[in-house]
Amino acid sequence: MYTEAVMDHFSNPRNVGEIKDADGVGEAGNPVCGDIMRIYVKIEDQRIVDIKFKTFGCGAAIATSSILTEMVKGKTIAEAEKVTNRAVAEALGGLPPHKMHCSNLAADALHKALDAYRQSHLQFTAGEADSSSAIG
Amino acid sequence: MERIYLDHAATTPTDPRVVEVMLPYFTEVFGNPSGIYQEGRAGKKAIDESREKVARLLGAADFREIIFTGSGSEADNLAISGVAWANRGKGNHIITSSIEHHAVLNTCKHLEKYGFTVTYLPVDKYGMVAPEAVREAITDRTILVSLMHANNEVGTVQPIAEISKIVHEKGVLFHTDAVQTVGSIPLHLKELGVDLLSLSAHKFYGPKGVGALYVKKGTRLSRLIHGGAQERQLRAGTENVAGIVGLAKALELAITELEENNSRLVEFRDYFINELMSRIDRVKLNGHPTKRLPGNVNVSFEFVEGESILLILDLKGIAASSGSACTSGSLDPSHVLLAMGLSHEVAHGSIRLSIGRENTKTQLDYVCGVLEEGVARLREMSPLYQARARKERSV
Ligand SMILES: Cc1ncc(COP(=O)(O)O)c(C=O)c1O
Numbered sequence: 076m077y078t079e080a081v082m083d084h085f086s087n088p089r090n091v092g093e094i095k096d097a098d099g100v101g102e103a104g105n106p107v108c109g110d111i112m113r114i115y116v117k118i119e120d121q122r123i124v125d126i127k128f129k130t131f132g133c134g135a136a137i138a139t140s141s142i143l144t145e146m147v148k149g150k151t152i153a154e155a156e157k158v159t160n161r162a163v164a165e166a167l168g169g170l171p172p173h174k175m176h177c178s179n180l181a182a183d184a185l186h187k188a189l190d191a192y193r194q195s196h197l198q199f200t201a202g203e204a205d206s207s208s209a210i211g
Numbered sequence: 212m213e214r215i216y217l218d219h220a221a222t223t224p225t226d227p228r229v230v231e232v233m234l235p236y237f238t239e240v241f242g243n244p245s246g247i248y249q250e251g252r253a254g255k256k257a258i259d260e261s262r263e264k265v266a267r268l269l270g271a272a273d274f275r276e277i278i279f280t281g282s283g284s285e286a287d288n289l290a291i292s293g294v295a296w297a298n299r300g301k302g303n304h305i306i307t308s309s310i311e312h313h314a315v316l317n318t319c320k321h322l323e324k325y326g327f328t329v330t331y332l333p334v335d336k337y338g339m340v341a342p343e344a345v346r347e348a349i350t351d352r353t354i355l356v357s358l359m360h361a362n363n364e365v366g367t368v369q370p371i372a373e374i375s376k377i378v379h380e381k382g383v384l385f386h387t388d389a390v391q392t393v394g395s396i397p398l399h400l401k402e403l404g405v406d407l408l409s410l411s412a413h414k415f416y417g418p419k420g421v422g423a424l425y426v427k428k429g430t431r432l433s434r435l436i437h438g439g440a441q442e443r444q445l446r447a448g449t450e451n452v453a454g455i456v457g458l459a460k461a462l463e464l465a466i467t468e469l470e471e472n473n474s475r476l477v478e479f480r481d482y483f484i485n486e487l488m489s490r491i492d493r494v495k496l497n498g499h500p501t502k503r504l505p506g507n508v509n510v511s512f513e514f515v516e517g518e519s520i521l522l523i524l525d526l527k528g529i530a531a532s533s534g535s536a537c538t539s540g541s542l543d544p545s546h547v548l549l550a551m552g553l554s555h556e557v558a559h560g561s562i563r564l565s566i567g568r569e570n571t572k573t574q575l576d577y578v579c580g581v582l583e584e585g586v587a588r589l590r591e592m593s594p595l596y597q598a599r600a601r602k603e604r605s606v
Pocket residue numbers: 220221282283284285287312314359361362363388390391411412420421422
């Protein structure tokens with residue numbers, strides 16, 4: 076039922092783990108559905124220099140998380156934001172139809188991690204703006 | 212790679228001794244059993260003999276009480292819909308449990324669309340129905356109680372004989388889905404006291420696509436399949452002669468060899484459960500510790516998901532099944548595990564390994580090792596395990 080690529084990523088998942096001082100962490104899914112993916116990113120110069128994942132879920136959930144990390148490692152934030160769940164599924168040579176919704180959420184988790192990064196970054200610039208207006 | 216089959220609750224291989232007695236009915240004895248000529252009479256004779264054999268092995272009072280069907284599912288449908296429609300004038304209430312096989316649950320759901328009302332009794336944490344709850348649920352509109360003898364997922368065996376007394380005190384008909392118990396645990400119709408009982412050949416080393424319904428003499432039933440007069444007009448269609456012969460032979464072998472197989476399976480089951488519990492932490496046995504099917508092992512591994520365990524097992528040559536949503540094609544995990552009070556998370560992490568005649572202890576040791584390693588690997592990957600470990604460290 077799964078493609079060779081899915082089984083490869085399931086059997087030898089790439090970039091499993093956490094990043095202790097991650098710049099952004101994003102999570103998608105929930106345990107009630109049986110799938111949770113958590114993505115950690117390290118950003119330098121608007122580029123993903125490191126990425127790790129932890130996933131609770133079925134074969135498709137693990138494989139999509141794994142291949143996603145490969146697809147975006149080294150990419151700029153802008154490039155990574157364009158990666159969709161559909162593109163992840165296609166990179167695996169497709170997923171069984173009933174897995175498309177529940178287990179194909181890795182890109183969502185990544186986008187949340189990038190959002191989290193931007194949030195903390197924004198706060199930083201907002202703080203700067205505040206202090207400058209205080210001076211003015 | 213050697214394959215290790217541990218899904219005997221799903222189906223079993225057909226015993227070669229069964230295949231052998233079936234073969235002539237595909238070629239030499241091919242006549243339509245309804246024919247009056249010799250070729251037909253030979254087929255009819257084979258069916259009659261099989262019916263007598265099945266009736267005797269189950270302890271039926273009369274061979275005419277056995278109706279052959281195309282599956283266990285069909286037997287369940289015929290029992291429930293058949294009683295419901297035949298007794299429409301008496302009432303419209305049916306009682307069943309929340310952990311039945313879909314052949315029963317979906318038949319009941321279908322009948323609800325036609326004015327029947329159904330009570331789905333809860334179960335305790337072991338998957339047991341309380342006999343007193345059955346008594347309390349019966350009203351003067353109740354026409355049928357249908358409760359499975361043993362559950363296919365968690366293996367819990369219900370106190371059918373005890374419930375049967377209660378149901379009959381109230382003058383209501385009682386059906387049991389015994390698809391998982393016939394040929395697997397000792398079973399006698401007189402002791403069970405039921406009015407209807409479903410069975411399926413492929414669960415006891417017989418062929419697929421043939422089952423039977425025991426219908427106690429005097430029980431009124433409407434037919435599902437309209438057509439010819441086969442099976443006392445209750446099930447039209449030219450009979451699956453080879454399948455029926457195979458069913459009877461498989462039942463005969465299963466019952467003759469039951470004691471020996473049973474004690475071996477119980478020993479293996481308990482050994483396997485103990486090994487899993489001692490080698491892997493945070494494992495939960497689902498179902499009753501002792502009132503369970505001889506070969507059934509159903510366990511939940513916390514923090515991991517069932518389908519991924521099955522994939523690891525399959526890669527290592529092992530076939531098993533899971534109560535996870537991912538393997539059912541729906542979004543919810545097993546209705547049985549949820550009814551027993553398991554959380555969604557834990558239900559997703561459950562697998563069923565059902566041991567059969569041909570399994571060995573060496574195989575079970577190997578499977579235990581694969582599980583130990585596989586669960587550890589998946590937990591390493593699991594954010595739930597990570598969160599849990601953190602919490603425990605901070606305590
Ligand atoms: C308890 C129970 N009832 C009914 C069935 C359906 O039997 P069959 O596969 O012959 O339709 C099964 C098997 O899947 C079962 O385990």
